[in-house]
Amino acid sequence: MKVAVMAGTPVDTQMGVDFLKEKGVDTYSYPVSENPTEQLLFQTLPIEERKEALLELIAKIKNDGMDAIFVYCNSLSSSIDFHELADISKIYIVTPLDVYEFLANKYTYLGLICANGQSAGGIEKIIVNTNSKCTVVGLNSMTLVNNVEEKIPPMELIKNNHLEDIINFFEGINVQALILGCTHFPYFEKELKSMTKLDIINPAEKMYEFLCENLNK
Incomplete structure (x- = not known):
């Protein structure tokens, strides 16, 4: 299986990648922001802007052939309904909130x-x-x-x-x-x-x- 790790910054995204790779999972990195400040600002955007940006990223993830998404970020998970995004995008998404x-x-x-x-x-x-x-x-x-x-x-x-x-x-x-x-x-x-x-x-x-x-x- 191929799993996309989505997180707030390149650092925590890589931490998620490293975690899954240690489990033997074929894993790829998809950070949402470049640094913690940018991540925090992203999470305060109007909900529709956040939703549109994440749906675009999920579309890229699917086009890259990923089988699932591992959201390795608590604050990102709290900022939007990933269950809804999963239903819209038809891909399994697991987050810390689960x-x-x-x-x-x-x-x-x-x-x-x-x-x-x-x-x-x-x-x-x-x-x-x-x-x-x-x-x-x-x-x-x-x-x-x-x-x-x-x-x-x-x-x-x-x-x-x-x-x-x-x-x-x-x-x-x-x-x-x-x-x-x-x-x-x-x-x-x-x-x-x-x-x-x-x-x-x-x-x-x-x-x-x-x-x-x-x-x-």
């Missing part, structure tokens, strides 16, 4: 670290609409995204952004798990896990499971 529906039925109290408020709002909406008894406590930081793009070493990034304090906060309020609500953030996932007993959730693994289930039907 994973949050699954998590909503597994947990009742979740911590969340996101890139921006749009992403946090989109994730919370999915979770609460799926399970009204699930509470989400979130933090947003574009600085973290920029630091990943700049390839600042993970432990330095964690120190500079006081992530240990943030982990202590989430532990203190007894969340059941902490979602990495940005596909840039697995960059420091290993180091973060070494600092806490909290279940750190990287949605990409479950997305991969969904992808395989669909393409093997």
Whole structure:
């Protein structure tokens, strides 16, 4: 199978490509924007402009012979209805939001670290609409995204952004798990896990499971 990775910038798109290639998937890169600032501006465009631009990109992806699309970007996923785009374009699309529906039925109290408020709002909406008894406590930081793009070493990034304090906060309020609500953030996932007993959730693994289930039907 050939899978297109769509994400916000070349950096997180490549992270998605690398993730799937490690699984043995024939994968190709389709970033939507050139950098985090351009990505953020894209996500604030009128909905019809975003829809038109993404449908054009999906048309190119189909013309390139891809079998499915792996949207490796939380904030992009939150900015538009990819289920609608999939129906219009007649191609399977999996996004992190599909994973949050699954998590909503597994947990009742979740911590969340996101890139921006749009992403946090989109994730919370999915979770609460799926399970009204699930509470989400979130933090947003574009600085973290920029630091990943700049390839600042993970432990330095964690120190500079006081992530240990943030982990202590989430532990203190007894969340059941902490979602990495940005596909840039697995960059420091290993180091973060070494600092806490909290279940750190990287949605990409479950997305991969969904992808395989669909393409093997």
